[in-house]
Amino acid sequence: MEVSKYNQKYQILLIITDGIISDMEKTINEIVRGSDNPLSIVIVGVGSADFDRMDDLDADTEPLYSKKYKRYMSRDIVQFVPFREFRSDPYKLARETLQEIPNQLTDFFLKKNIFPNPAKEQQRQQIMSKLSLRSKVNPNQQLDLYTSKLKDELMTQCENMGIDTFQVQDFIEEKGLYENNVNIVLDLINWDAYINPLFVKKVKPLPKYGGFGKFQDDPQDQ
Incomplete structure (x- = not known):
């Protein structure tokens, strides 16, 4: 050729x-x-x-x-x-x-001393458009989108392997996953004693109570 x-x-x-x-x-x-x-x-x-x-x-x-x-x-x-x-x-x-x-x-x-041909004008405009949109996205939003994509990929792998995705979802929310690897899920999902030291579960703040179960007034609300 x-x-x-x-x-x-x-x-x-x-x-x-x-x-x-x-x-x-x-x-x-x-x-x-x-x-x-x-x-x-x-x-x-x-x-x-x-x-x-x-x-x-x-x-x-x-x-x-x-x-x-x-x-x-x-x-x-x-x-x-x-x-x-x-x-x-x-x-x-x-x-x-x-x-x-x-x-x-x-x-x-x-x-062969052959180098890629320069991008056509239409391709260049598409690239610039994508870069422009990316720069407008908040870094935290980018991170959320990235982690959400990884999670979706993991759930798809689990589903393809016949693993209960609801059980996987509960496992991730309760204990977290230190690596996006379906084999780790298989190894740990049924291990009740497993503790992930890197995972900090989000806990809703408890309401402030006064005596006898009554809510304590916040000074800022007065």
Whole structure:
């Protein structure tokens, strides 16, 4: 694929496999050849097979060498992810799967001396409009919006995993949550003795009482 300043394209190849590669040398040859192209390869290993050889393709510590082309890969383009290590956490799985792609993409275009095209006027106006709206929002409101968004994301995760969201809501209000992590909710939600030292529960101020249960007059009200 020909790329240039006016034709900025990049491909991601996702391979899902339940077994090891039978022809490692041929695979390495193709990866080395592909390292010159706008390409990233993500390999996800599923099942209980022995994927130790697949880690060699990841080439995080040592670049792959092709006997056929008699050269090393020009850049790292492979990311191997063992699914069984992240199957219980889809967010960690997504992070691990996509972790190296941004650097691989920028590395390719920098080697080609290709830089992002300047934003069009319409895009620039949209960005400026968003920045203008953001500057008008009170910092406390921004924080409330941010924490509210995190809470909504957590509740959605819990709902997708079949957890009682009403129980989660009660847990957060009563004991707080020191990290926005659904696994922590699973571990602590049924632990009655759990105490969060970082959580300060909001308590409504008690009314001032005088003798015999009567309200005490506030001097400021007189």
